[in-house]
Every structure is written in structure tokens, then in C-alpha cells.
Amino acid sequence: MNAQSTGHRMQSTRLPLIAPVVVLASAFLFCAVAQAGYTVLGGVPVTQGQMRVEENDFEQLKARLPVPNPSFTLKETRVETEISGVLARVRVSQVFQNPHPERLEALYVFPLPENCAVDAYSFQIGERVIVGEVKRKEEARQEYEQARNEGRKAALLEQERANVFSQSVANIPANSEVTVHIEYVHPLEIDEDRYVFRFPMVVGPRYIPGTPVTRPNVGRGWAADTDQVPDASRITPDSLPEGMRNGNDVFVSVKIDAAMPIQQIVPVTHELDIQQTSETHAAITLKNQSTIADKDFIVEYRLAGNDSTLASLTHRESESEDGYVMLALQPKWSIEPTEITPREVILVLDISGSMNGPAISQLRLFADHVLDHLNPNDEFRVIAFSNRSTAFQPDAVSATDANIQSAKQFVRSLRASGGTNLLPALKLALGGEADESARPRYMVLMTDALVGNDHSILRYLRQPEFQDARVFPVAFGAAPNDYLISRAAELGRGFSMQVTNQDNSPEIARRFHELTSQPYMTDLQIDWGGLVVKDQVPSRLPDLYAGKPLIVLGRYDTPAIGTITLKGNVSGQPVQMGMELELPEQEAEHDSIGPVWARQRIRQIWNRDVGAETPAGRAEITELGLKHQLMTQYTSFIAVEKELSEAPQGQLITESVPVMTPEGMTQESAGRSVAAAKPAPEHRASTNTTPAVPAAAAPATVSTPAPASTPSSAPRSSGGNYGGGGGGGGGPIGPITGIVSLGGAAAAMMRRRKMRSNKQDVVR
Helix, strand or coil: CCCCCCCCCCCCCCCCCCCEEECCCCCCCCHHHHCCCEEEECCEEEECCCEEECHHHHHHHHCCCCCCCCECCEEEEEEEEEEECCEEEEEEEEEEECCCCCEEEEEEEEECCCCCEEEEEEEEECCEEEECEEEEHHHHHHHHHHHHHHCCCEEEEEEEECCEEEEEEEEECCCCEEEEEEEEEEECEEECCEEEEEECCCCCCCECCCCECCCCCCCCCCCCCECCCCCHHHCCCCECCCCCCCCCEEEEEEEEECCCCEEEEEECCCCEEEECCCCCEEEEEECCCCEECCCCEEEEEEECCCCCCEEEEEEECCCCCCEEEEEEECCCCCCCCCCCCCCEEEEEEECCHHHCCHHHHHHHHHHHHHHHCCCCCCEEEEEEECCCEEECCCCCEECCHHHHHHHHHHHHCCCCCCCCCHHHHHHHHHCCCCCCCCCCEEEEEEECCCECCHHHHHHHHCCHHHCCEEEEEEEECCCCCHHHHHHHHHHCCCCCEEECCCCCHHHHHHHHHHHHHCCCEEEEEEECCCCCCEEEECCCCCCECCCCCEEEEEEECCCEEEEEEEEEEECCEEEEEEEEEEECCCECCCCCHHHHHHHHHHHHHHHHHCCCCCHHHHHHHHHHHHHHCCCCCCEEEEEECCCCCCCCCCCEEEEECCECCCCCCCCCCCCCCCCCCCCCCCCEEECCCCCCCCCCCCCCCCCCCCCCCCCCCCCCCCCCCCCCCCCHHHCCCCCCCCCHHHHHHHHHHHHHHHHHHHHCEEEC
16 A cells, blocks of 8 residues: 655654653552652653653654654553444443643544444543434534534544544543543354454555545544545544554454354454353453554454344334334255366455555465465466556466466566555456356455545446446455445445454465355345335345345334245245244334444445435435434534633644554555654644644555565464445344344443443533
């Protein structure tokens, strides 16, 4: 990935590790001042528990960040997760501290799962809690700016992408802390008996194509807005150089109520303390209590038993409100293919700079395995891309031993450098007229997907001439762009997987081969048997791969009982299964279904219109966000204190929280500059204006070096991680053998939270 530069390039010499000083009033550190609870660093008092950058490292850091600060604004993040059945209820608490004598506005760009439904938001200062509500995006922004300018405390949460969010917290008092609480419902990723929970921690640097626009940037990021990515400055937060950390300690706890026996828990990315409190319950924490935010947190567990293949849940608050139904479908079949259909397999390999290190090594291993397991009658192509695309051969070649060995040598010679110019690679891979008589095309896209033009890429995959192609994205690296990965799988009627830096890449490739070699179910339909179900999500059911589940959600207003039937074809042979379903007049349990249905309906509309949004689609998404109090592209959470709790003191300064460089990535290899050329004082004083906009930057160009011939060494491996995929327009919420446990536990969890919230001193 190669991003734009806003001035000069970073020096090629790597900085030493920052030496953060954590003052804990420990006697063995500063005996003379420990009794007073603080010490002095560079002439500045450091209070107990505060982290500061050592002076020498701070001098070097000044050259890298536009507005450096020896203290850290984001103190910690706490993630509390309760998993019940198929859904995870996640509560994220971000603690912002103001180390300055002036009032502070803190800005922070961070990731959340791309298919989560953010449905609760508040901030706390002292004993007071200010609860947020969802409003139209423009209205929420105006209300925030007015409160900020008047000196009232306020917090604003905005969605930039389905997996990228912006946090703004205004008027944090001098030497004080504010804690922001975010809650969301998160569908798990599931593959057969494997359940995967993933919490993203860092927004990786994006490749920003296009020509800078002439207007001022709309955000404060390092990239200039361009004609292809008009909001680039809002999705490119300033980042610290590799080897440097910020003050954000991340604490993660996960409680699992699986409803079925847990066979195994695999710590994929972090060392964990695992307590299995019963056969079906477990409690998980980080082994070292906290970690740094430089890669996704992923844990996987396996369940025993696979008898239940279809289950249902319903919720209806009252007769005057809509009811919601959720079906978990995981049909099984044992139909062997009568013959092996010849395919054209297209490997599209990301060799941009952001893939340098462990990611490119994992990619080589995965690609080798795919090539080794091609069928004799297949044809294949290999296309590598960074700034430009390079094909192994101009046209598809037969899967002979000689061609496969030659292609493997081509893959081994690839080196990571340059930009993630993905769209031209897709056009090279899928371009040309579709031929219905030709063999089916399977495109395996191996990338970290760290691009800013997500919408253009997804719009391209929606073109009707690609309906014969199936897209299987495989995500690599410590912090891939799961929005693009997941949606490309949906639009391409395939499924996605993820290979972390710690994973066993050949083992995940083996599972990929297993899934793509088995026949899949096509022409899926649900016969509702006379039941009236509206706004089914997904409206058009996707193809279903063996072991991959499907969730179907719908809305109803007429209570009834009937028999529903799922029908489909596998290798031309009909397959069907049925079940009794009751749509009750009232059902208080399972109240997570409404927000999940709304979020998946929003997802379906967005996928339909992506890259070419319509007024009708915008209005429908906005209405769903307001009705269900959900974050969307057009609605935001806003929390504002109604009256001044104290007179504002001094000027308002604004600071953006710099993010860490993802594990295994270097800014030099990614061609990334951290906006060092933006002229800015150490603190920006603000009284009644919006954040200052950085000057537009010229796009950087990095030429791809000629491939070397030395193969890379294999990476270390651990337990496999199998990402969710496919799922069609409604997206993969995941299946569930024990789904019936979801309702009671999830609803009880939400009621407990509401009861706790009601006991607090809430200011609306």
C-alpha cells in the first residue's frame, strides 16, 4: 500500500523504540518524589499513572507528527464481551485524559467490525453520565459544534466506513478524564463447528488513488481528499512510526455462553488466560492483562455436536409494533459430484508495500497450496499487483505440472513494494465479455485490502458481466480492511477467510480447497407456507457452501403458525428441509433481533447502491437508523450536556490521537508519510471554529522494483482462523447450532445493562 505524502518523505532510517515512562509512584523508581505521587520529567510534573514520552525520543517524534505531545490523550480502552449463541454483545470504553491546563477536544479514528450494529452510546465524567441518541448526520454535527463552541461537554460518533468510525469529545476539563462508552451487537464468524470472535484495534494506512481536489479537506488525516476518495482525510489518521506505541492500553475480556459443550478454545493472535467455568461456559482475558492496539484481537472456539441444522427466534414487543423473525439455516447434504467441472482459477496477489513482512510470507504459502491442489482439467492465471499489475502469463494456462511449478516460482519471486492499486488488477482479472458456455471463473483475491476507494471496487464487482465469476477474498496482515473483504465475498457470491500473521497458512488453505471442491447449493428459496414475512434479508438468497451457514431475517405484523420449507439444488439434484414456525402476537425475549435485522437491511440497501448512492436509498437507510437508533453512513450518535456544569476555563485546544502502525508493517515499506510537513503549532487554540483543515497533498508514486528470486522463509504458525463469508445481501451473521440460547441470554444481558444505566445519574 502506498499512501499520499503531504510533504517530504520519511527518512529511511528506523527510529529506536519509544521509551514510555510510566510513573506508578513506585519507591524503587523515584524515591524522593514517590511519596508525593508524581515526578518531574523535562520540567513537567507527571502524575500517578500517567505515561509520557522520554525527552530524546520526543525530539525525534516531533519530526514525524504534525502536533506531537509528550503525553497521551487516549489513556486506555476496555472491551467487555458477552457471547450468547451466535451474537456477541460488546461494550467498549475509551478513557480520554486531558494533561493540559486548557480545555481539550480529542479526536480519534478507530475500527469496529464491519457488520456490527452500534446501538448505545454515552460518556461519563465523574459520576455523571450523558446518554447519546441517534440523529441525522448533519444535525448531529451541528449540535456537537454548537455545544463545543459554547463550552458544554459533548461527544460525537460518526461512521466513515462500515468498519471505520470517528470519535470527537469536546471540552474535557484541564487535568481530567472522560470515559466514552460504545455498545454494539456483533455477529460471530462461523465455519462448521468453529466460532470466531474478532475485535479490530487499529485502522491501517490506506492507499489513496486519484487527483487531490481543490476544495479544503473534510478531515484532519494525513491524506488529501481526491476525486476518487473524496473523504480520504477522514479515514487516514496520523500514525506513529513502527516500533513506537501510544498510551492506549487495551484490556479485553470475553465471556462465552455457547449453549453446547465447548471442545477447544484457540488463542489466535494474543496469549490468553482461559477459564472454562462449565462444559458450555468460559471466561477469557489477556494473559498480560492488557495489550497494545497494533493488530486485531481474535479468539476461536469449537463446539461439540452438529445435530441442529435449522432454528428460529422471534421478537415482538407489542401488538402495535413490528415483529421480527430470525432463521438459522445450515442444511447438510451428501451428494457427491458426478464429475469434476473444469474451472478457470484466477489468483490475484497483493504485493504492495503494506504486505511486506509476515503478510507476504503467509500469502506465498497460501498461493502455493492453491496451485498444488488445482484439478487436472482446470486452467489458471496468476496476477500480482501493486502500483501496476503483472500477469504470470498473458492468458490462462492448463494446470500441468510444468505450468504449476513455473507459477510457484513466479509467486516465490514476488516482493512487497508500492501501492495497493487494486481496481486495475480486478479489471485485468475479470475484464472482457462473459461467455456463458465457458468454464466457471473462481477468483481468489489475496490482500490486506487497505485502500480508500472501497466503494468503486465494490461497484465494479456488481457489474452484470461478472455474474459468472465467484470471488473468494482472503485477508492477510494484522489489521486488514474487513469491510472490503466481506462485501467483495457477498457481491461475488463466494466466501472470505482471514490469515493473520500468527496463523498456519497452509492449514487454512487446505480448508479453502475443501470448501471450494465440494458442490454448493444453488437456487435457494424459502417457502413461507402462508406466513406473511416482509423485507426478508437477504431478499435473494445466496449460494450456500458446505459448512457455511446462512441467517435469514424478516419483519412481520400478522401473528400466525405455519410450516416453512427451504429448497435448493446441489449438482442438479433437489434438496429441501422444513420446520414449524410460529410468529407470536407478543414475545418479549430475543430483543437483539430488531437491531440486527435493521443493520442487515441497511447493509443490503448499501450493497445495492454502493458507489452510486440514490436519494431513495439514503432516505431508507436514514429512516432505519433513526427508528432503531443505529449508527449508519447517514446517522450519528450525539451526546451533549444540556447545561454548563462549570464555566469553561481558558481556550480550547484540539488533538488527534495518533494510531499505531499495524504489526509487521513499516511506514517506509508502505510508502507512507505521517504528515510531517503540515505547519501546525503544538496545540491548536479554538474558540468557535471547526477543526483546521490541512493543505492538500500531491499523490506519491512508488515504482515497483523488479522481483527478486530468493524465496522467503515460512512464518511461524498457530491455530487456524476461518473468517466468515458469503451470506448474500444480508451478510454473514453466522449460523448456530445452539441459537435458541441467544434470545434469553442476550435479552437478559441487555436488561441488566439498562437496569444498571437507570441507577446512574443520567443527564439527557
